[in-house]
Amino acid sequence: MIPPAFEYARPADVDEAVRALADAGEEAKVLAGGQSLLPLLRLRLAFPELVVDVGRIAELRGVREDGDSLVIGAMTTHHDVIRDPLVRRHAGLLAAATATVADPAVRHRGTLGGSLAHADPAGDLPAVVLAMDGELVAQGPAGRRTIPARQFFVDYLQSALEPDELLVEVRLPKTDGWGFHYEKFHRVAQAWAIVGVAALVRRDNGRVAEARVGLTNMGTTPLRATATEEALAGAGDADAVARAAESAAVATQPSRDTSASPEYRAHLARVLAKRAVLAAAGMG
Amino acid sequence: MTRVSVKVDGTNYEDEVEPRLLLIHYLRDRLGLTGTPVGCDTSNCGACTVDLDGESVKSCSVLAVQADGGEVTTVQGLAGEDGEWTGLQRAFHERHALQCGYCTPGMIMAARDLLRDNPTPTSDEVRHALEGNLCRCTGYQNIVRAVLAASGQEVGT
């Protein structure tokens, strides 16, 4: 279908983009890669008066190191994230999960920032950034603020960003030395996760010293499987990991849709958590 | 209206377009390049795949204004001046990689994107590279074989 009519702005830098958003109030939408927004416009599920295309803002793209963190520009495409040597070295979980997103053509356009700002609990990257204890940096008329991932995802398709704020970068603590794995269950290739599990494991003397587990599509926001994380501390073999994974669905509220019932999603979370942690711990 | 200047299949165009105009509609309805079809409303089928600045994109999911200053290649821009097909196009023809042909422009553009990066892919890599392109006729086997054959690899029949 043909999208509804809108005004179009293509700011050259972040300040200009924020001014355009502030002037337009609630009626503006940021256009990043467009791989979620354009399908919504085509289906006439969104009616912005102004579309602010941030695709030409060079400062929003690219990856750099900042001490113990990796800083990824919001407009860095999925394709560039997967190939970036710094991401592969210091944030392997993000590279691995991004490779499962959509298909090559969508990955050429879609961006890390767009995936997070969209706040779809079925998206793969929100749970990954949550598991990595990432921080999101937003710029608004009053300047910049840093939002921990735990506070960023507010509800279904709703982030903590104000309408006049632009997500500018994502900060991820480096996970050098951690094992990682993203386990995604989907019905067909190029489909969204029915459930996904992101696992990070730090081992010490053959045992799990610390584990972080993020859940995709187990509620209206991405979640941490806190009970499983706690039960994993000290796990020394596959049986102990399997026992810890039994609590992966505790305190989740998975939805019902044409792909799965809440009970089936809870089952998947347990099975996928076991697989993901075993793989991340190198015990698989 | 917004002014756009784009190079498509080697020709430069300057146009005034509505910002909401999708690149696929610009190509088909304004430039008459109907070799690239539209197959869905959900960005899933990949029939509309073209190259934008050297990368495959779904042209139903890009605005014409986003292509401003860029270079687009459609399936119609692949053949040589004399109309001679590329090896990939020939392989699709020879290996019966199409039945109704609706998915073919997108399949060829997506396969071309893969071979640019990875000149001798495995059959698995071909399947992954084409995961955003749906074919309702062939069952994909001959499409995969055609891409492998175009890469110069031995394939059975």
Ligand SMILES: Cc1cc2nc3c(=O)[nH]c(=O)nc-3n(C[C@H](O)[C@H](O)[C@H](O)COP(=O)(O)OP(=O)(O)OC[C@H]3O[C@@H](n4cnc5c(N)ncnc54)[C@H](O)[C@@H]3O)c2cc1C
């Ligand atoms: C066929 C298909 C399959 C897909 N499969 C998957 C999948 O398996 N897993 C997955 O995770 N995703 C999937 N996606 C979504 C894809 O990852 C998108 O790239 C992503 O959801 C949005 O990124 P974008 O850059 O395209 O954002 P856009 O579509 O441009 O924007 C999305 C939303 O975020 C807002 N926004 C974007 N950037 C900013 C910013 N910097 N600051 C403030 N707000 C911003 C926009 O206003 C809009 O509301 C799929 C998409 C398609 C079309």
Ligand code: FES
């Ligand atoms: S028309 Fe189906 S993906 Fe573009």
Ligand code: FES
């Ligand atoms: S040949 Fe008919 S859809 Fe592929």
